[in-house]
Amino acid sequence: MSFSDIQTPALILDISKVKSNISRMTSHIKSLGVDLRPHLKTSKSIDVARLAVTGNFGGITVSTLREAEYFAERGFVDITLAVCLVPSKLDRAAALTARGVNLKILIDHPTLARALAEHSGDHQVLIEIDCGEHRTGLAWQAPELLEIARLLDGAANVQCAGVLTHAGHSYGCRSAGEMTALAEIERTAVVGAAGRLREIGITSSIVSVGSTPTAVFASDLTGVTEARPGVYMFGDLFQAGIGSCGIDDVALSVLSTVIAHQEKQNILVIDAGGLALSKDRSTQSLAHDCGYGLVCSAHSGKPFPGWTVGAVHQEHGQIISQNPIDFSNHPIGSQVRILPNHVCMTAAAHEQYHVIDGSDPHAPMEMWPRCNGW
Amino acid sequence: MSFSDIQTPALILDISKVKSNISRMTSHIKSLGVDLRPHLKTSKSIDVARLAVTGNFGGITVSTLREAEYFAERGFVDITLAVCLVPSKLDRAAALTARGVNLKILIDHPTLARALAEHSGDHQVLIEIDCGEHRTGLAWQAPELLEIARLLDGAANVQCAGVLTHAGHSYGCRSAGEMTALAEIERTAVVGAAGRLREIGITSSIVSVGSTPTAVFASDLTGVTEARPGVYMFGDLFQAGIGSCGIDDVALSVLSTVIAHQEKQNILVIDAGGLALSKDRSTQSLAHDCGYGLVCSAHSGKPFPGWTVGAVHQEHGQIISQNPIDFSNHPIGSQVRILPNHVCMTAAAHEQYHVIDGSDPHAPMEMWPRCNGW
Numbered sequence: 001m002s003f004s005d006i007q008t009p010a011l012i013l014d015i016s017k018v019k020s021n022i023s024r025m026t027s028h029i030k031s032l033g034v035d036l037r038p039h040l041k042t043s044k045s046i047d048v049a050r051l052a053v054t055g056n057f058g059g060i061t062v063s064t065l066r067e068a069e070y071f072a073e074r075g076f077v078d079i080t081l082a083v084c085l086v087p088s089k090l091d092r093a094a095a096l097t098a099r100g101v102n103l104k105i106l107i108d109h110p111t112l113a114r115a116l117a118e119h120s121g122d123h124q125v126l127i128e129i130d131c132g133e134h135r136t137g138l139a140w141q142a143p144e145l146l147e148i149a150r151l152l153d154g155a156a157n158v159q160c161a162g163v164l165t166h167a168g169h170s171y172g173c174r175s176a177g178e179m180t181a182l183a184e185i186e187r188t189a190v191v192g193a194a195g196r197l198r199e200i201g202i203t204s205s206i207v208s209v210g211s212t213p214t215a216v217f218a219s220d221l222t223g224v225t226e227a228r229p230g231v232y233m234f235g236d237l238f239q240a241g242i243g244s245c246g247i248d249d250v251a252l253s254v255l256s257t258v259i260a261h262q263e264k265q266n267i268l269v270i271d272a273g274g275l276a277l278s279k280d281r282s283t284q285s286l287a288h289d290c291g292y293g294l295v296c297s298a299h300s301g302k303p304f305p306g307w308t309v310g311a312v313h314q315e316h317g318q319i320i321s322q323n324p325i326d327f328s329n330h331p332i333g334s335q336v337r338i339l340p341n342h343v344c345m346t347a348a349a350h351e352q353y354h355v356i357d358g359s360d361p362h363a364p365m366e367m368w369p370r371c372n373g374w
Numbered sequence: 375m376s377f378s379d380i381q382t383p384a385l386i387l388d389i390s391k392v393k394s395n396i397s398r399m400t401s402h403i404k405s406l407g408v409d410l411r412p413h414l415k416t417s418k419s420i421d422v423a424r425l426a427v428t429g430n431f432g433g434i435t436v437s438t439l440r441e442a443e444y445f446a447e448r449g450f451v452d453i454t455l456a457v458c459l460v461p462s463k464l465d466r467a468a469a470l471t472a473r474g475v476n477l478k479i480l481i482d483h484p485t486l487a488r489a490l491a492e493h494s495g496d497h498q499v500l501i502e503i504d505c506g507e508h509r510t511g512l513a514w515q516a517p518e519l520l521e522i523a524r525l526l527d528g529a530a531n532v533q534c535a536g537v538l539t540h541a542g543h544s545y546g547c548r549s550a551g552e553m554t555a556l557a558e559i560e561r562t563a564v565v566g567a568a569g570r571l572r573e574i575g576i577t578s579s580i581v582s583v584g585s586t587p588t589a590v591f592a593s594d595l596t597g598v599t600e601a602r603p604g605v606y607m608f609g610d611l612f613q614a615g616i617g618s619c620g621i622d623d624v625a626l627s628v629l630s631t632v633i634a635h636q637e638k639q640n641i642l643v644i645d646a647g648g649l650a651l652s653k654d655r656s657t658q659s660l661a662h663d664c665g666y667g668l669v670c671s672a673h674s675g676k677p678f679p680g681w682t683v684g685a686v687h688q689e690h691g692q693i694i695s696q697n698p699i700d701f702s703n704h705p706i707g708s709q710v711r712i713l714p715n716h717v718c719m720t721a722a723a724h725e726q727y728h729v730i731d732g733s734d735p736h737a738p739m740e741m742w743p744r745c746n747g748w
Contacts, residue, residue: 004462007439007462007463007466007748008462008748009748010748041688041689063688063689064689065381083645083689083690084633084634084643085633086631086632086633086645086706086707087707088378088381088382088631088707089381092381108634109634109635109706111705111706111707112706115707134636134638134639134641135634135636135643135687135690135692136633136634136636136643136690137634168687257460257462258460259457259458259459259460259510260458260482260483260509260510260511261483262508262509262510264508265508267508269458269509269510271457271460274654274719275718275719275722276748278652278653279652279653279654279655279719280648280653281653281655313509313542314415314437314718314719315415315437315438315457316457316509316510318509331485332460332483332485332486333461333462333485333489344649344688345648345649345653345688348649348723349722349723350747351746351747372725373724373725374381374382374383374384374650
């Protein structure tokens, strides 16, 4: 199978880049003396998961119960679900635990601790700490931290496995120095929380930090047991824009076909629109706004300088350029690839990856499925 | 099944509103003396399709080949694929035609006319006219219009079925008057194109206009044979914002669970984030920016005044309010519903609809599947 056999729009995953990205992060996190528990919310793929745990201890992170079920069915037994769980989802979580999965769920409120204690199933629980993003979680100094820990500790069916935080506000950092500083804030928060639990006799076997930018730029993870970055495996234009990867590291692109020429407007129209690319505009806040994605040569995967997807409709994308487009070089029916702003969003619009090896784009391709939905 | 049994996030479709929206559009288009060929790119659902053609002639519009195949497998035989097709997709189109589907495909360039003439399959073709949006299509006065028509007419395996346009720039209109005026521009363009074809002896059995705003506000469709609106069936906040439907007409919402309280920030966190809601921000350009969606009572479906989803992460949504939120009224585990900015984007993130009847939200729910992907 070659690109011309692929029905577009379609995801192209360059496995050599994925392996390189994984290897780099694994080495870095190991050098800091902690475990890497890769977050699979980006790839949602068993094949990527197997690569991601290579050289690590085998534990993974997920963002939905469906991911947890998908990976558990395929042999993963140490899974952290890093989004606060609500009572209506406890039965599914307990079912995984009952079949032998070491599933850790997340809470940040005494209400949930009480719901867990009253639930019929067994649960391992992490308490979420807010290290400044104010999305979910408790401040590590909050009185409720000890209240929750005591509620968990007192419940026969529940084990408090430790504390977890996510410096999602690292996406607001614009320099390596800022990201290193935020990694230290992230570390301090979660280690501080673990220390408070220790004072009341509760040991945190897991002290977990998250986020690709802070994982890349962390220089000291003393007191932390694991890091949970995810997007580093694929990379994207936003990560490249803030410096947590290079443009050449971006492993995922959307293969698309030129469906029309609007020569008067200097626009190439492609069959990848808002559904295939997502409407993420996160690069809008960066020095280089990439529109809805950067346009690359289909075969080399290298960006055409100054070309972006400037507008999207449901199934149409409009490629714009600062310079006149040579339409004869891009006839109707020819292909391009689009690098995504936010790869988690773009990948989620598709059911599978067409996997290539960068060193040989014409070699036989594997198809790797994804696990979407909830 | 009641809302509390649904694993969130999940789509809730109020079928009474869908039926009312469909009935209103059907009556209006009929009153203008033309056929309604409903566009199913929004719903991608066989069950909605059956409602949408009720009282009409049975023809439908789709945006992807996968939709065409999905509806053909379920008995629809008159299908227009309203996105320009490229040579690599002609085999799939011809396979539908070969099994008896009256499939009409779209082109706007002589290159494609020649590719069709050389293709092994039979094809019915519509020529796309650009009525001012400059997305795809030819100006109706363009010399290439006749060149394409003659190429199609001269090919034994191809039939030129007529002309089609889409006033997608109606989404830029901000008043009924503007939309009525644009509907007339849309009509003039496509009727003009049909007239030019008639002059060279080619009859357009189909003279087709599109877009929900122009369909709602068209006052005269003389010379047109059919209209292809789609989003009217569900409605959304953008359509309500420009006046093509009311907020109360919006039939689709995302059921979501409160997973955390950030009381200091006056934020409720829900389990519907960027994946479940989409990152569409189209209401940003309107008088009332709805963020990533309006927040409603789960049971009544009525908006809480001043509440929006102000920010999204992959699996988290942050509900903000101009007034202090009474957190005790929205405990962790309670539910809300979110009305979408752009319903086509939001629906596409989900695999199915939970169908309720507005008059009885606790009646047994049906599950209606969707056909996503390409």
